Amino acid sequence: MRRRTLLAATWAAPATALAGCATRRRRAADGSVTLRFQSLAWQQESIEVNKRLVREWNAAHPKVTVEYVQGSWDGVHDQLLTAFEGGEAPDVIHDASDDLADFAYGGSLADLTGLLPRALTQDIPEHSWRTTTFGDGVFGVPFLQEPRVIMADLDRLERARVRIPTAGEPWSWPEFEEVARRLTGEGRYGVAWPLKEPVSATLNLSLSTGGQTFHRGADGKVTVRFDAAEQRVPRVVHDQVNTDRSAARTTLGMGGSDTLPGFFDGRYAMVPLGFSYRQQIVQQAPRGFRWTVLPAPAGPGGDQRQGVSPQTLSIAEDSPYREEAAAFIAFLLRPRNMVRLALGDWMLPTGRQALAHPALHTERRGWATGTALARHLRSAPAQSVRGYPEWKDKIATPAFQEYYSGAIGEDSLRHKLVADGNLVLRRYQR
Amino acid sequence: MTHPIRSRPRSRAVRRRAGRAGQYLALLGYLVFLAFPLLWLVSTAFKPPRELASSHPQWIPDQPTWDNFRQALDEQPLLRAAGNSLLAAGSAALIAVLLAVPMAYALARRRSWLSRAATGWVVVSQAFPLVLLIIPLFLLLKHLRLIDAMPGLVMVYVVWSLPFALWLLTGYVRALPPELEEAAAVDGAGRLRTLVSVTVPLLAPGIAATALFAFITAWNEFFFALVLLKSPEKQTMPVVLTHFLGAEGVADLGPLAAASLLATLPSLLLFALLQRRISGGMLAGAVKH
Numbered sequence: 034m035r036r037r038t039l040l041a042a043t044w045a046a047p048a049t050a051l052a053g054c055a056t057r058r059r060r061a062a063d064g065s066v067t068l069r070f071q072s073l074a075w076q077q078e079s080i081e082v083n084k085r086l087v088r089e090w091n092a093a094h095p096k097v098t099v100e101y102v103q104g105s106w107d108g109v110h111d112q113l114l115t116a117f118e119g120g121e122a123p124d125v126i127h128d129a130s131d132d133l134a135d136f137a138y139g140g141s142l143a144d145l146t147g148l149l150p151r152a153l154t155q156d157i158p159e160h161s162w163r164t165t166t167f168g169d170g171v172f173g174v175p176f177l178q179e180p181r182v183i184m185a186d187l188d189r190l191e192r193a194r195v196r197i198p199t200a201g202e203p204w205s206w207p208e209f210e211e212v213a214r215r216l217t218g219e220g221r222y223g224v225a226w227p228l229k230e231p232v233s234a235t236l237n238l239s240l241s242t243g244g245q246t247f248h249r250g251a252d253g254k255v256t257v258r259f260d261a262a263e264q265r266v267p268r269v270v271h272d273q274v275n276t277d278r279s280a281a282r283t284t285l286g287m288g289g290s291d292t293l294p295g296f297f298d299g300r301y302a303m304v305p306l307g308f309s310y311r312q313q314i315v316q317q318a319p320r321g322f323r324w325t326v327l328p329a330p331a332g333p334g335g336d337q338r339q340g341v342s343p344q345t346l347s348i349a350e351d352s353p354y355r356e357e358a359a360a361f362i363a364f365l366l367r368p369r370n371m372v373r374l375a376l377g378d379w380m381l382p383t384g385r386q387a388l389a390h391p392a393l394h395t396e397r398r399g400w401a402t403g404t405a406l407a408r409h410l411r412s413a414p415a416q417s418v419r420g421y422p423e424w425k426d427k428i429a430t431p432a433f434q435e436y437y438s439g440a441i442g443e444d445s446l447r448h449k450l451v452a453d454g455n456l457v458l459r460r461y462q463r
Numbered sequence: 464m465t466h467p468i469r470s471r472p473r474s475r476a477v478r479r480r481a482g483r484a485g486q487y488l489a490l491l492g493y494l495v496f497l498a499f500p501l502l503w504l505v506s507t508a509f510k511p512p513r514e515l516a517s518s519h520p521q522w523i524p525d526q527p528t529w530d531n532f533r534q535a536l537d538e539q540p541l542l543r544a545a546g547n548s549l550l551a552a553g554s555a556a557l558i559a560v561l562l563a564v565p566m567a568y569a570l571a572r573r574r575s576w577l578s579r580a581a582t583g584w585v586v587v588s589q590a591f592p593l594v595l596l597i598i599p600l601f602l603l604l605k606h607l608r609l610i611d612a613m614p615g616l617v618m619v620y621v622v623w624s625l626p627f628a629l630w631l632l633t634g635y636v637r638a639l640p641p642e643l644e645e646a647a648a649v650d651g652a653g654r655l656r657t658l659v660s661v662t663v664p665l666l667a668p669g670i671a672a673t674a675l676f677a678f679i680t681a682w683n684e685f686f687f688a689l690v691l692l693k694s695p696e697k698q699t700m701p702v703v704l705t706h707f708l709g710a711e712g713v714a715d716l717g718p719l720a721a722a723s724l725l726a727t728l729p730s731l732l733l734f735a736l737l738q739r740r741i742s743g744g745m746l747a748g749a750v751k752h
Contacts, residue, residue, distance in 0.1 A: 075706055115597055
């Protein structure tokens with residue numbers, strides 16, 4: 034991320050000037066055009082769906098050919114930044130909403146307002162559109178998202194005779210803590226928090242307790258707060274690891290996949306993970322392992338909100354074929370196609386019609402639980418905060434890691450996040 | 464009275480043997496430490512998904528499988544990517560060596576303020592981080608119409624590896640006794656002839672080391688290849704390997720390990736071929752005869 038900031042700050046201005054010399058692609062004499070669509074799909078099922086949709090489009094639109102370009106999540110920000118500055122960006126860009134702020138504010142992405150058909154804009158709920166709205170413009174179409182859920186060992190839950198929560202009746206945070214304690218003992222833990230990247234998980238789950246973390250003042254400037262509402266979820270994790278020891282300490286530095294062996298082995302009864310991790314569980318779980326998907330605990334009043342950064346489709350500002358690109362996006366995100374993309378990625382579609390598809394309401398593999406959570410998903414708190422990447426990397430990540438491991442207390446965490454953090458944000462908001 | 468005198472050499476010999484055994488043990492530990500990632504990669508590449516997620520990982524898979532290799536080769540164009548990488552890395556290594564040999568010779572033998580300044584610049588140029596170079600390079604290559612073109616990538620790799628190659632080879636040239644070149648000059652050889660017939664053969668270990676360095680640098684390079692090549696059919700191995708990675712570091716571990724293992728083979732093979740020459744070069748000049 035530091036590299037990202039340095040790269041952007043150092044070269045954006047002169048590079049933009051030079052990029053003005055970019056040769057613009059022209060329409061062929063017969064009016065046909067070629068669009069480049071960079072997809073970040075990486076799982077085989079997902080790649081196949083994307084490629085099939087491109088083929089279907091090309092068959093139906095001989096004058097607007099779409100060329101599928103395989104991108105990669107690894108390094109996508111730097112790759113796009115270089116392509117934007119060099120005037121060589123793909124026309125249609127697959128990314129995630131939390132990666133768009135710099136590009137949107139920097140003028141690299143086209144404002145989609147008025148470009149997309151009404152059917153699509155109305156099908157996706159307002160709170161999803163907020164994830165791609167920066168300033169007055171909309172710079173991407175949010176189309177796939179995943180809530181954080183709890184993957185649970187069903188046998189252990191049943192043996193402990195705890196209430197199995199549902200999307201309609203989730204656990205409260207205190208109930209979750211109690212269950213984790215009951216599931217702990219004999220060298221086994223109630224829960225494993227994979228918090229290698231602790232910031233987004235903490236901030237997104239804190240929405241359920243009313244924690245916003247970033248507060249926009251009347252002057253439009255954002256400040257960090259870490260008050261009672263923001264402290265609730267981090268305190269649960271901290272106490273589970275350090276006080277009642279119902280959470281494993283060793284998983285704090287792990288990624289989600291790293292916790293699965295311990296989950297399958299019965300060492301952890303519950304693991305909070307992204308919804309799409311179900312695919313790995315299906316592939317890797319030993320035969321006979323019974324697991325289930327539970328909703329994340331709810332805050333006061335049953336508040337199940339949580340932050341998400343959906344996957345997005347955007348159009349490059351430099352693209353000479355914006356209307357054609359918008360038409361392709363609209364095709365790709367027709368309800369039926371959105372369902373195919375969602376199933377391929379094991380995620381949830383944002384569109385209401387797609388969400389209503391029966392394939393996403395089956396109890397099998399936890400689809401129904403996730404689908405029921407979709408209406409509670411909100412724009413991640415950090416979504417449009419300029420300076421968030423630096424705040425996250427330099428301040429929040431080490432601070433949360435120290436707090437969760439018990440090296441510092443809540444006061445110290447608060448001081449770091451707020452006092453040090455606001456100094457960072459202030460530089461971006463002068 | 465004679466006992467202590469006799470036992471002294473024996474105990475010294477025992478100590479020496481124990482010391483030697485300790486050295487070998489330390490060396491073995493170091494070798495295992497160095498080889499661990501590669502051995503683990505081999506083990507992972509042959510494990511089925513359920514063994515990959517086992518909480519009691521084993522070195523030798525219970526049910527070894529070729530499925531990861533099959534899946535990796537089916538899902539991604541690994542052979543094509545390996546061909547592209549081979550072309551890029553091989554060309555970059557060849558060109559870097561062809562340029563570095565005469566340049567290093569000039570820097571080592573022509574002692575003047577200019578050669579000192581050039582050597583200084585070579586060292587300083589290593590200090591520029593990649594991120595400062597990528598956008599200017601991108602724009603430059605775009606003006607030369609070398610974006611999404613293998614020659615553009617090769618050019619970048621040559622520029623990227625040349626400073627270190629030059630620094631490495633200059634050291635090798637300096638270590639050669641100038642008397643040999645003087646003898647060639649006395650026999651009537653010109654500078655070029657001396658370079659080709661006398662210096663280059665003696666420099667073989669250095670050239671091998673430089674070529675290996677340039678090849679491996681280019682073979683493993685990811686970011687330039689990601690940014691400069693757009694067409695799927697031109698992508699190199701490191702870029703294709705990232706297609707087994709999802710957002711937030713989620714990975715398709717088995718096929719990724721299998722593909723990574725295949726990707727390390729050319730470097731290992733090249734090292735095995737050149738290893739004798741390189742170690743020969745490193746030892747050259749260590750002992751005066």
